[in-house]
Amino acid sequence: MADVAEVSRSRSLAAKVLHAALSILKDRGGEAPGRDLISEIPHRVELDDWATASYEKSGNIRWQSTLYFFSIDASKAGLLVKKKGVWYLTPEGEKTLELGPKGLLDTATAAYRDWKAKNQHVDLPITGGQNVPSGVAEIEEHRQEATIQEMEESAIASIKAEIDRKNEYEFQDLVAALLRGMGYFTPFVAPRGKDGGVDIIAYRDPLGTVSPRIKVQIKHRQEKTAVTEIRQLMGLLQKEGDVGIFVSSGGFTPDAKTAARSSHVHVELIDVDRFIALWQEFYAKMSDDDKVLLPLIPIYFYAPNN
Structure with a gap:
């Protein structure tokens, strides 16, 4: 089972980068390619060595994987929409920005739990006093969806680079x-x-x-x-x-x-x-x-x- 301190640290990072991503979308008129958000977030958020470290198995950077993982919650909550590598901020997402990083993340994960329960007809447990994805199968499914989105955006970025050339x-x-x-x-x-x-x-x-x-x-x-x-x-x-x-x-x-x-x-x-x-x-x-x-x-x- 994951260490409580590690979970808390991950959620703190998730709150910061997710709030930064939606703030960038707002500043850009409500939409931006996901890879553009990735390049701009380090200028908005202070990221320590732990956040910028790469996972040993995948080589993915921790803060980026964290953003993609919890952006699924934000999508299911109706705070943002993703289409073909482009992220769109919804009116609900813009309003939720006013809650600050922690309030935004708590709102997103709670809405995700509600969505999951309604769509799969299961009662999902409360972990550590907070609504977070729990259970090995559920976490793995969440992570797989995030990985696919990250790879899709990476592929689109490479196609754009080739077009630019x-x-x-x-x-x-x-x-x-x-x-x-x-x-x-x-x-x-x-x-x-x-x-x-x-x-x-x-x-x-x-x-x-x-x-x-x-x-x-x-x-x-x-x-x-x-x-x-x-x-x-x-x-x-x-x-x-x-x-x-x-x-x-x-x-x-x-x-x-x-x-x-x-x-x-x-x-x-x-x-x-x-x-x-x-x-x-x-x-x-x-x-x-x-x-x-x-x-x-x-x-x-x-x-x-x-």
Whole structure:
């Protein structure tokens, strides 16, 4: 059985890093890639040698594994949402920040216990006067879920790094390959030089006789795409059945997102996180020539019903 002092020390660390993670999300407007949180937390929280030590068997860093472990509680409690490596702060999570690190963690773990009992129809014990995961099987299941999430975010980070290394024309080829994997024809992919504002034209059929007819603009850079560039693409959608897609590896400004949502023409915005999610989803449907542009290896884990 775990030493009480060790459990208390682990919970103290969990409270600090979980509160820091949700605070960073709040400061970033409510969302951020999980790996970005990992890189920023050491600047927000004082971490001692024990917290930064690596586990002997896995090599994982203690504070990072602790964060992933207890972030599951926060997710089940409705304080945050995780999708494809991106963490989102919920209104409930923002409100719970006011309770401080310990209050936030206690709220998260108590809500997790309630969720577990309701969904698996079992009475879970109270350990050490606090609601914490107990029982070897339950702790192992909790740890496995946390490990899978950590590995998923690590994989997404490596895909992002590979995309960052590509030049603008290689990224353009990736976008064209994705569209083909989604079932579109791409009769026009802009050559080097001026493109008239359109980098790719995609059709549902080889001749473009079936709607939608898609005009794609692509920007591969660190800066966020501004609203003026979104409006320029809107100006090119003049025929009935025209749809615009703007792919920006640097993301979009809030004004750009608002303009796309409120536009009378259909403009879809794809940032790098959404691009990666789509690439993973349609990868199996791509040709071998397209897969090699950004190759992936699927890995499968046992997923207990949660």
